[in-house]
Amino acid sequence: MSHTLGIRQAQKQKTRQAFLDAALALLEEQSLSSLGLREVTRAVGVAPTAFYRHFRSTADLGVALVDEALGSLHPMVRTTVSTAGDSEERITRAIELIAHHVDSHPAHVRFIARERHGGVQPVREAIQSQLARFAEEVKAELAKDPQAEGWSDDDLLMLAHLYVDQMLITASLFLETLEGSEDERERVSQIATRQMRLISIGRRHWLD
C-alpha cells in the first residue's frame, strides 16, 4: 500500500515535520494564539513565505499538531482499558502508562492541555473531537466488561468521560512534576491512583 515518495515529496514532508517540531518547541512557553508565523520559520531556518507551502495559518498548523499528539494515541487507550487483570492492577498499569507517555512526549501533553481551552477555535474543536472519540472508544471497551451489565448507554458514556477527563488531569499533574523530584512524582502517582480507585468503587456500587 505504501508508495515510495519521490525526492521532492520526501523533502516537503521533512520540512513540514520541521515546522511541527519547531512550533511544538516554541509552544512550551506560550500559547498558539500568540505564535507568529515568522517566529516558526525563523526557528526552522527557512524564509517566511515557505510557511504557506505547508499551512494556511498557524491555526492550521495547530490542528496538524493535534493530530500528531492525539491521533496515534487511540490504540494505547483502547488496550489500557481492556487490559486483563483485576481492578487494582489495571489502575496501576494505567497510571504507569500515563506517566511514561508524559515522560516521552511532554511537549505534546503540554500542547493538548494548553490548547484544549485555548484561544484558537479550530484547534479547540479538533481536540474536543478527538477526546469525544476517546470517550466513545472507552465506552465501547467498558461495555464488554461483565461489570457493565444493567448499565444504560448514557451512564456508560458518562463514566467513559470521567475516565478520559481523569486521564488528562493526571497527565497534566505529571507534567508539572517533570522538573521536580522523584518524591513529587511518587506523590502525584499516589493521588491519581487513589482517585481512580475511588471512581472504580463508585462504579462497582453504581447499580445498588
Place this chain on the structure above:
Amino acid sequence: MSHTLGIRQAQKQKTRQAFLDAALALLEEQSLSSLGLREVTRAVGVAPTAFYRHFRSTADLGVALVDEALGSLHPMVRTTVSTAGDSEERITRAIELIAHHVDSHPAHVRFIARERHGGVQPVREAIQSQLARFAEEVKAELAKDPQAEGWSDDDLLMLAHLYVDQMLITASLFLETLEGSEDERERVSQIATRQMRLISIGRRHWLD
C-alpha cells in the same frame, strides 16, 4: 474600616477596573499570552502609556484577573460543600450553583479554564495557588462530615481535589453550552450530576 477615597484614588480605581473589564472581553477570543498592551488601552480609550500607571505588564494584569475571578468565590465553595441535606440534594444544589455562576460570569470562567494551563507562568501559578486553597477549604469541610470518620488526611485531600477538578470540568462544559439550546444544558447537567453521584458512591464505600 473602609476609608472614603479621594476623587483621585477613585478615578484611578475606576480606570483600573476599566482595564480589567476590557481585557476580560478581549480574552474571550484569544489567550493572555497574545494580549497586547496597546490592544487593551485602545479598548479602554486611553493612551498606551497609561497602562503602566496600573500594571507592570499584561502578565501582571492577568494575575489581577485571577484574583477578581477566584478571590470572591471561596465563601460560595465553602457553603456549597457544607450545606445541609442528603447527598443527592447537595449534588443538585452544587450543580445548580455552578450553572448559575457560569451564566452570570462566563468570561471569568473562560479565563480561568483557558489560563490554568496557559502560556503565562505567573498567571498559571496564581490559579494553581487559588485552586489549592479551594481544595484545602473543601477538605476542611469534608473533615467535619461524620462520613469522614476513619479517613486519612491524604485521602481527604485527594477527594477534595477530585471535587475541585470536577467543579472546573463541569463549569467548562456549561460554558460550551452557553450559546446552545436548553436541551444541551440539561444534558450537561445530567452528566455532571451522575458523575458527582458516582464519586459520592465511591466515597461512601471507600473504607470497605
Place this chain on the structure above:
DNA sequence: AATTCCAGAGAACAGTTGTTAACTGGATGA
C-alpha cells in the same frame, strides 16, 4: 532532451508592537 512543475527565496508593503522621555492640568496637602 525539452518542458512543466513547485518548494523555497527575496524584496517590499503597510500596520503593529512595547517602551522611553518629557509634558499637562487638575486634585491634594501645607
Place this chain on the structure above:
DNA sequence: TCATCCAGTTAACAACTGTTCTCTGGAATT
C-alpha cells in the same frame, strides 16, 4: 493660596508582524 503630586497625554523609537508578488533552480513528466 501656593507648591507638590501623579493619572493620563503626546511624540518618537526601533523592531516586529502577516501577506503579496516575482523569481529561481532542481525534480518530475513527457
